[in-house]
Amino acid sequence: MAKLYFRYGAMGCGKTMQLLQVAFNYEERGHQVCVIKPNTDTKHGEHIYTRIGPERKTDFCFDKTTNLYEKITKEYQNVSCVLVDEAQFLTKKQVDELMKVTIDLDIPVMCYGLRLNFKREDGGFEGATRLLQIAHEITEIKTICECGKKATLNARFLNGQLVTTGPDILIDDGKTKIEYRAICPACYEKYQKGEK
Ligand SMILES: [Zn+2]
Incomplete structure (x- = not known):
C-alpha cells in the first residue's frame, strides 16, 4: 500500500x-x-x-x-x-x-x-x-545549530535581531535584511533575552 x-x-x-x-x-x-x-x-x-x-x-x-x-x-x-x-x-x-x-x-x-x-x-x-x-x-531530517547542538527551531532575524512576531510570510522590501536560521531552543532563548 x-x-x-x-x-x-x-x-x-x-x-x-x-x-x-x-x-x-x-x-x-x-x-x-x-x-x-x-x-x-x-x-x-x-x-x-x-x-x-x-x-x-x-x-x-x-x-x-x-x-x-x-x-x-x-x-x-x-x-x-x-x-x-x-x-x-x-x-x-x-x-x-x-x-x-x-x-x-x-x-x-x-x-x-x-x-x-x-x-x-x-x-x-x-x-x-x-x-x-x-x-x-x-x-x-536533522541539522546543527551554530552552537553545535541539534537545531529544531526556525528563527527569523531582521537586521541581525531575532523577532518572534510579524506576518507568516514576509515580503522583502529591499531595505531590511531578512534571515532565517535553524537554531536550538537554548540559543533561541538566549537571542530572545539579548544574551547573544
Ligand atoms: Zn544552539
Missing part, C-alpha cells in the same frame, strides 16, 4: 536536496515522478533550488485553491511517486487530498517541509500540522 510521508526539518537541513535525490533515483530506474511546490515561494518561480547546487523545474506549482487529488488523477496517474516541496504551505484539505492519492491511486506521496513557523506556535503551518496528524510515516 502506498503511503503518505512527512519528512520535516529546520531550515537548511537539506530537505530539498533529499527530495531531488529521491526524484533522481526514481528517474534513473525509468520511473516518472511528479514534483510540485506551492506558489507561496515565488522567488524561484517554477524551479526548485538547493543551496548546494542541484535544481529542477517543478511539474506544477499550486495555490491554496488547487484540488491536488483531481489534478494528479487527471494528469499524473502514471507516476510512481509524488514529491512535494515546502509542504508546510499545503492547506489541511490538500493534505487530505494527498492522502486520498495514496489510497485511491496507490501512489506514494512524500512531503518535505518545516514542522513549525518562526513564532514556535502550534498551527503556524496548517500543512505541517495536518501532516503530523495523519501521515503514515514521519521522519526528521
Whole structure:
C-alpha cells in the first residue's frame, strides 16, 4: 500500500536536496515522478533550488485553491511517486487530498517541509500540522545549530535581531535584511533575552 510521508526539518537541513535525490533515483530506474511546490515561494518561480547546487523545474506549482487529488488523477496517474516541496504551505484539505492519492491511486506521496513557523506556535503551518496528524510515516531530517547542538527551531532575524512576531510570510522590501536560521531552543532563548 502506498503511503503518505512527512519528512520535516529546520531550515537548511537539506530537505530539498533529499527530495531531488529521491526524484533522481526514481528517474534513473525509468520511473516518472511528479514534483510540485506551492506558489507561496515565488522567488524561484517554477524551479526548485538547493543551496548546494542541484535544481529542477517543478511539474506544477499550486495555490491554496488547487484540488491536488483531481489534478494528479487527471494528469499524473502514471507516476510512481509524488514529491512535494515546502509542504508546510499545503492547506489541511490538500493534505487530505494527498492522502486520498495514496489510497485511491496507490501512489506514494512524500512531503518535505518545516514542522513549525518562526513564532514556535502550534498551527503556524496548517500543512505541517495536518501532516503530523495523519501521515503514515514521519521522519526528521536533522541539522546543527551554530552552537553545535541539534537545531529544531526556525528563527527569523531582521537586521541581525531575532523577532518572534510579524506576518507568516514576509515580503522583502529591499531595505531590511531578512534571515532565517535553524537554531536550538537554548540559543533561541538566549537571542530572545539579548544574551547573544
Ligand atoms: Zn544552539
